[in-house]
Amino acid sequence: MHNIKSDFPIFEHLPNLVYLDSTATALKPRVVIEKLTEYYTQYSANIYRGLYRISEKATQEFEAVREHTARFINAKPNEVIFTRNTTEAINLIAYSLGRSIIQEGDEIVTTIMEHHANFVPWQQLAFENGVDLKVVDIDDEGNLQSLDTVITKRTKLLALTAISNVLGTINPIKDIVKKARTLNPEIIIILDAAQAVPHMKLDVIALDCDFIAFSSHKMCGPTGVGVLWGKQELLQQMPPFLFGGEMISEVSLEKTTFQNPPQRFEAGTPAIGEVIAFGAALSYLESIGMDTIRAHERQLTRYALERLDQQFGDDIRVFGPQNEEDRAGIVAFRFRTVHPHDVAQILDQSQVAVRAGHHCAMPLHKRLQVPATTRASFYVYTTEEDIEKFIKALQNVKEVLCTRK
Ligand SMILES: Cc1ncc(COP(=O)(O)O)c(C=O)c1O
Structure with missing residues (x-):
């Protein structure tokens, strides 16, 4: 894919924005x-x-x-x-x-x-x-x-x-x-x-x-x-x-x-x-192609799941199917000892935008026995570099807030 970020004027205003909340709403291209x-x-x-x-x-x-x-x-x-x-x-x-x-x-x-x-x-x-x-x-x-x-x-x-x-x-x-x-x-x-x-x-x-x-x-x-x-x-x-x-x-x-x-x-x-x-x-x-979009998100999801596992192992619980084939570019997770809202707020300090809460799915969260999750989600403009910045910012959360019991 071409440099998709250049199609989105928001990145001219906020060049360091790592937008991982496309499930809530997607960014808008210039066209x-x-x-x-x-x-x-x-x-x-x-x-x-x-x-x-x-x-x-x-x-x-x-x-x-x-x-x-x-x-x-x-x-x-x-x-x-x-x-x-x-x-x-x-x-x-x-x-x-x-x-x-x-x-x-x-x-x-x-x-x-x-x-x-x-x-x-x-x-x-x-x-x-x-x-x-x-x-x-x-x-x-x-x-x-x-x-x-x-x-x-x-x-x-x-x-x-x-x-x-x-x-x-x-x-x-x-x-x-x-x-x-x-x-x-x-x-x-x-x-x-x-x-x-x-x-x-x-x-x-x-x-x-x-x-x-x-x-x-x-x-x-x-x-x-x-x-x-x-x-x-x-x-x-x-x-x-x-x-x-x-x-x-x-x-x-x-x-x-x-x-x-x-x-x-x-x-x-x-x-x-x-x-x-x-x-x-x-x-x-x-113009990008729906199959290309799906393949791109699948690859990003695999990358994100692997990086989360490598970096945080059991400190983090990731929800949903573990195989990227069966899931869309949506990764909801919880640090075992930090509230999801605190995670989102600390990520925001690094300009990483994720969502925390019940994501309008309270019965599901009750079923998962958690009141809230933090959710990162991907779209056409998301890159592996964004995921690396997200992982780095999460590392910061761990260092600041995680005290393993
Ligand atoms: C699966 C699903 N259904 C419905 C909605 C509601 O969409 P809208 O707020 O555009 O009505 C959302 C929004 O996040 C969603 O993710």
Whole structure:
């Protein structure tokens, strides 16, 4: 890969920044920032309703990104709904589809490794309808246990993540979907792909899920843009989630009719410039190549796991699969005798940015029997040199704070 860091203006401002928090949000390349500026300086009009040139230009750019997003995941454009983020995309399914299909006696299945965005909406749906929420456990390595005994004929929804934002586990989604559909052909499968779409090629046809959700900001795009993809036949059946402008077909004093998907689910003015700049992020990732990105992160993960082991051995507990083949570029860990927040604060003194806490996965941390972890995560701009700086800064933490018992 070329010197990717030079694509990211933040490194001109902060040349010594070691940014290891891409799981939370990715840095933005110049092309994305420029595209955002292009919209705001050249054609910053609202979309759809303007019969003048700059509005038509904005509409055309916006809709081109819908088509681009569809190509990126091998979907059809009218199956791509723009939301604010992954969280909103999942809530949209839970409110719209969930509340119209869940009935007494049904079950919802999710997993212990979910981000709260793919756990709390289902838990609330289960509470409100008095149905069971079943949670698939993990083994000691952080791999999902079998769904065989969990999914039954009563299971209406299966909501799971493609990649854990803490353990880094890459779940075998194709196999899981196949198995789930054998156990219950009626099941609806929702995939939280927030940590997958930015890091590897994902093909919605090949995976055969019913919905996937992801966020622009985790894939070098702007904040304020999420994507919900859903199978057309399901989207067609779903009632709107938010009501208002743009999503209607006709409104009278007596009644309102609604547009077809995706507009039915896009009430109000969207994040126009941000969606348009998200298109530049997709092009940027494509210019590197999703397979190259995955290979780069795999190599970095192997390097980080090896270096952590060499340098700290038993002083550090690393969570998740030990084999880099089965995990994404996410390494959550704990020094046995130092609080994760103290680790993050000391690393910050060396300009190493990592995250500490429960990473919006409290049930998982409870399962791991730790209140918090420190997490380093990698992306296209991360280098082995960054990992060396991280290891050196961790050595400093050990010298300052670690008193082995
Ligand atoms: C696996 C996973 N799901 C969902 C989310 C929520 O994403 P957003 O905050 O963009 O809605 C995150 C964010 O970290 C995540 O890692």
